[in-house]
Amino acid sequence: MKKIFQLLSIALLLSSAALAQKTEDALVKAPIQQLFEGMKKSDSTLVRQSLAAGARLESVSKNKSGEVAVRSDTFEGFLKSIGKATPGDLDERLSAIDIRIDGDMATAWTPYKFYYKGNFSHCGVNAFQLIKTATGWKIWSIIDTRRKEGCE
Numbered sequence: 001m002k003k004i005f006q007l008l009s010i011a012l013l014l015s016s017a018a019l020a021q022k023t024e025d026a027l028v029k030a031p032i033q034q035l036f037e038g039m040k041k042s043d044s045t046l047v048r049q050s051l052a053a054g055a056r057l058e059s060v061s062k063n064k065s066g067e068v069a070v071r072s073d074t075f076e077g078f079l080k081s082i083g084k085a086t087p088g089d090l091d092e093r094l095s096a097i098d099i100r101i102d103g104d105m106a107t108a109w110t111p112y113k114f115y116y117k118g119n120f121s122h123c124g125v126n127a128f129q130l131i132k133t134a135t136g137w138k139i140w141s142i143i144d145t146r147r148k149e150g151c152e
Contacts, residue, residue: 027137028137029108030137031139032050032108034049036094038050039082039085039090040090043083044083047078052139057074057075058072058144059073059145060143086117089117091118093114094111095112103132105129105130106130106137109126110125112124123148123150123151125144126143127143127144
């Protein structure tokens with residue numbers, strides 16, 4: 001009887017830890033989903049609310065000579081382009097969200113396909129870095145890849 005009680009106690013602790021992890025994963029996903037909802041609605045205010053102050057936006061691509069380069073953009077420019085778009089024009093569809101959390105830092109890996117005005121534009125992966133603030137999880141940085149091939 002004592003062993004059964006011990007096994008039940010261990011199972012309860014493990015399931016509680018798993019539930020807490022799933023809850024925290026959902027909290028990390030929330031600003032990412034808010035960003036893409038804001039893009040689709042052309043609501044730059046909604047996108048801005050998902051970001052930490054000083055957030056960074058970068059893209060990995062090849063330059064004209066074929067070398068890998070990282071281009072940094074301001075979120076201000078990105079937010080202006082969202083505000084100028086017609087609702088529904090910017091449609092980034094995620095195929096998965098893989099979350100890793102350590103304390104007040106999280107990473108999310110999100111393969112995507114991007115559609116502009118209903119037409120396929122490109123695909124790639126977003127790598128989000130998030131931090132836990134006093135008001136919840138916020139996006140600290142996004143770095144992405146963009147390509148037209150291999151998007152099956």
